[in-house]
Amino acid sequence: MDVTEVLLPGVGLRYEFSTEEGQRIGVVARRTGDFEFVSYPGDDPDEVRLLFRLGPEEADAVTEILGAPRIAERFADLTREVPGLNSGQVEVTASSRFAGRTLGETRARTRTGASIVAIVRGEDVIASPGPEQQLRAGDILVVIGTQQGITGVEHILAS
Known part of the structure; x- marks a missing residue:
């Protein structure tokens, strides 16, 4: 189009x-x-x-509704096109010390080089979450990076 x-x-x-x-x-x-x-x-x-x-808030809501299903699809396409780039999903468990804390507190990107590009929370998708976004037990983080970086995010959230 x-x-x-x-x-x-x-x-x-x-x-x-x-x-x-x-x-x-x-x-x-x-x-x-x-x-x-x-x-x-x-x-x-x-x-x-x-x-x-x-208005801006209404536009954000529509963007999340329309964009959420396509985000994962586009990242999957991107990872097929770029050698060494992978996507993964990492769950925030109830036992994670980061459940109830902000994404920024994980320092995941700084520590692993992997980017958390979305948070799936039940039926909702939070696209491009900022460092102030609070993590909850049961959240699924959509992570883009090397396999080593994705594994690093898993280790951070498991601690």
């Missing part, structure tokens, strides 16, 4: 694409953090119909 990116000076960026059914859709990413979803009902690119607006 081709996505066209258009700079809107003073406003932000507009991304445009056509659906499989031929409908032209646009997403305006405003500098304020808001997003506007628009459609183009005719052939005139200046004829625009606002479908809906999302």
Whole structure:
């Protein structure tokens, strides 16, 4: 699918694409953090119909909903393309000293070189978790790195 990116000076960026059914859709990413979803009902690119607006928190929620299933798929594709790069899943057990503590406290990336790119928590996926993200028993961490790095994350969380 081709996505066209258009700079809107003073406003932000507009991304445009056509659906499989031929409908032209646009997403305006405003500098304020808001997003506007628009459609183009005719052939005139200046004829625009606002479908809906999302604030930053709403956009984050939609991103997690739509992006979560695809994150693991894309990382799997990436690891097939880059020799030596692997993906793994590491569980935070109830006995882990990091259950109830933040991701940053593990210092996993610094210590192993592996990156924790998502946390699967029940039915939810936290994509690109920050160091302030609290870990809970039962969380599954999606880890990208060398096999040695992934094993290192397992050892850290098992301690």
